Amino acid sequence: MIPETLTDQFRRRLHYTKADFTRGLMREINWDDRLIGLKGARGVGKTTLLLQYIKLQLNDKLEQTLYVSLDHFWFAANRLFDLAEDFSQQGGKFLFVDEVHKYPDWSLELKLIYDTFPDLKVVFTGSSLLEILNSRADLSRRAVIYTMQGLSFREYLEIKTGQSIDVQTLDYILSDENNLSSTVLDITSPVGHFKQYLKKGYYPFFLEGETSYLSKINEVANLILEIELPLLRKVDSAYIPRIKQLLYILAESVPFKPNVTKLSERIGIKRNTLVNYLHYLEEVKLTINLHRDSLGISKLQKPLKIYLENPNLMYTIESEHIDIGTLRETFFLNQTTYQHQVTYPDTGDFYIQNHGLFEVGGKNKTRNQLQGTENGYLALDDIEFKNGNKIPLWHFGFLY
Numbered sequence: 001m002i003p004e005t006l007t008d009q010f011r012r013r014l015h016y017t018k019a020d021f022t023r024g025l026m027r028e029i030n031w032d033d034r035l036i037g038l039k040g041a042r043g044v045g046k047t048t049l050l051l052q053y054i055k056l057q058l059n060d061k062l063e064q065t066l067y068v069s070l071d072h073f074w075f076a077a078n079r080l081f082d083l084a085e086d087f088s089q090q091g092g093k094f095l096f097v098d099e100v101h102k103y104p105d106w107s108l109e110l111k112l113i114y115d116t117f118p119d120l121k122v123v124f125t126g127s128s129l130l131e132i133l134n135s136r137a138d139l140s141r142r143a144v145i146y147t148m149q150g151l152s153f154r155e156y157l158e159i160k161t162g163q164s165i166d167v168q169t170l171d172y173i174l175s176d177e178n179n180l181s182s183t184v185l186d187i188t189s190p191v192g193h194f195k196q197y198l199k200k201g202y203y204p205f206f207l208e209g210e211t212s213y214l215s216k217i218n219e220v221a222n223l224i225l226e227i228e229l230p231l232l233r234k235v236d237s238a239y240i241p242r243i244k245q246l247l248y249i250l251a252e253s254v255p256f257k258p259n260v261t262k263l264s265e266r267i268g269i270k271r272n273t274l275v276n277y278l279h280y281l282e283e284v285k286l287t288i289n290l291h292r293d294s295l296g297i298s299k300l301q302k303p304l305k306i307y308l309e310n311p312n313l314m315y316t317i318e319s320e321h322i323d324i325g326t327l328r329e330t331f332f333l334n335q336t337t338y339q340h341q342v343t344y345p346d347t348g349d350f351y352i353q354n355h356g357l358f359e360v361g362g363k364n365k366t367r368n369q370l371q372g373t374e375n376g377y378l379a380l381d382d383i384e385f386k387n388g389n390k391i392p393l394w395h396f397g398f399l400y
Contacts, residue, residue: 001086002066002083002086002087002090003074005072005074006066006068006072006074006083007066009068009069009072010066010067010068013051013067014051014054014055014067017048017051017052017055019052019055019056021155021158021159022049022052022056023045023049023148023151023155024152024154024155024167024400025049025146025148025400026049026052026053028146029146030144031053031057031123033121033144034114034118034120034121034122034142035110035114035121035122035123035124035139035142035143035144036121036122036123036124036143036144036145036146037123037124037125037126037130037132037139037143037144037145037146038050038123038124038125038126038145038146038147038148039125039126039127039128039130039145039146039147039148040125040127040128040147040148040149040285041127041128041149041150041220041224041284041285041309042127042220042223042224042228043150043203043204043205043216043217043220044148044149044150044203044204045148045150045151045204046098046125046148047069047098047125048204049148050067050096050098050123050125051067053123054067054094054096058094061093061094063091064091064092064093064094065092065093065094065095065096066087066092066094066095066096067096067098068083068095068096068097068098069098069099070097070098070099070100070102070103070106071098071099071102075103079109080097080103080106080109080110080113081109081112081113081116084109084113084117084120084122085116085117087120088117088119088120092120093119093120093121094120094121094123095113095120095121095122095123096122096123096124097110097122097123097124097125098124098125099125099126100124100125100126100130101126101127101129101130101228101231101232102231106124106126107132107137107138107139108137110122110124110137110139110143111137111139111142114139114142114143124143127228127232127284128147128283128284128285129228129229129232129233129283129284130232132145147338149285149334149338150202150203150204150310150312151197151201151202151203151204152335152338152397152398152399152400153193153194153197153201153331153335153394153397153398154167154397154398154399154400155400156193156197156201156202156397157184157187157188157190157193159207160188160193161187161188163187163188165183165184165187165398166398167398167399167400168180168395168398168399169399170336170339170340170352170355170399171355173391173395173396173398173399174355174356174377174391178386178391178395180386180395180398181384181385181386181392181395185384190384190392190394191382191384191394194381194393194394194397197311197397198311198312198327198331199311199312199315200213200214200312200315201312202310202311202312202334203216203217203220203312214312214315214316214319217312217313217316218316218317221247221286221313221316221317224284224285224286225240225243225244225247225284225286226240228284229243229280229284233280233283235280239269242267242268242269242277243277243280243281245267246263246267246274246277246278246281247281247286247287247317248317248318249263249266249267250281250287250306250308251308251313251314251317251318252318252321254306254307254308254314254323254326254330255290255305255306255307255326255329256305256306256307257304257305257306258278258302258303258306260274260275260302275301275302278302278303278306282303282309285309286308286309286313287306287307287308287309288306288307288308288309288330288333288334288337289303289305289306290303290304290305290306290307290333290342290343290344290350291303291304291343291344292304292343292344293343304344305344307326307329307330307333308330309334310330310331310334311327311330311331311334314326314327314330324362324381325360325361325362328360328361328362328379328381328393329349329350329360331393331396331397332349332350332358332360332379332393332396333350335396335397335399335400336350336352336396336399338399338400339399339400340352340353340355341353345357347369347370347373348369348370348373348376355375356373356374356375356376356377357370357373357375357376357377358376358377358378358379359376359377359378359379360378360379360380360393361378361379361380361381362380362381362382363380363381363382363383365378365380367389370389376389377389377390377391378390378391379391379392379393379395379396380392380393381393381394
């Protein structure tokens with residue numbers, strides 16, 4: 001029998017889930033697959049997406065549907081496989097499993113569930129640190145994995161205006177056919193919204209109130225460092241204060257060009273350990289590390305430049321030293337790296353594979369650093385319309 005404590009939690013959470021706005025990823029997932037994984041940083045809305053899908057698509061099949069979170073006390077003494085077996089025997093068809101990274105041997109049991117119950121569809125969520133390929137049971141041939149990040153500027157505008165605007169490809173944004181400005185300006189003035197998004201718009205929980213928004217981001221970052229790193233990367237908890245110190249040092253001077261020797265002396269850890277920590281901070285979606293070449297990057301390779309993962313983190317970790325230029329670059333990098341390979345070029349700010357060189361700045365930025373570049377673009381703040389290779393910076397917030 002399925003314990004009432006789990007079914008009651010499911011029905012309660014489903015009841016209080018609002019579905020008037022859904023993430024773009026909802027429409028990208030092929031929900032017909034038998035085993036679906038959803039990875040992402042804490043706080044980006046993975047749980048909400050699962051519950052919204054159930055509410056919108058399975059409302060007439062709730063007797064065949066079960067959502068469970070593996071951080072529930074019940075799983076301290078009971079197996080996920082046994083739950084799935086009971087659920088399947090009772091006619092269950094749709095099992096949603098949240099927070100799998102908090103459950104020992106999650107990959108082994110999911111593999112066993114997949115192989116044993118062919119009529120059961122399973123969707124699971126986990127930390128951005130989740131390793132599907134290198135887990136004890138290789139799920140790579142069974143699970144279809146999607147990655148979720150925070151709200152795009154497009155999604156933020158949709159929430160604020162109640163109007164839906166289509167996702168745009170990077171090719172379209174760069175093309176002469178781009179008329180995104182006219183579409184958006186028929187709905188709202190984007191520039192004012194954009195400035196607010198940079199400060200308080202990336203994490204969906206801004207809907208719960210903007211007063212406590214930045215403090216909630218701080219809580220999320222602490223939970224990632226204090227719980228997920230020790231759990232999933234076996235980092236000794238005694239070293240967590242040093243990783244926090246490292247993150248603060250990075251935040252003070254982003255974009256940070258790391259001198260690993262000096263930085264390791266300042267924090268008091270060995271060079272290879274420091275490079276590992278820089279890699280971990282990117283894995284947990286607190287930073288983005290830029291390299292010269294996106295191919296063959298190992299965690300022992302130091303990045304050439306480091307940014308915080310999104311603009312809201314800049315206001316959270318080190319709000320007294322916000323550089324507008326870095327804020328703009330952080331937004332551009334965050335939105336483009338979700339689907340594209342971005343590297344550190346010899347000239348300009350960013351190179352996007354198969355698309356060209358990009359310089360990010362204010363409306364008066366010139367193309368001096370792009371001279372001689374065939375595919376060079378200016379992503380400019382405080383402008384509303386595209387003009388040749390000058391593209392409104394906020395346009396790059398419509399890529400997902």
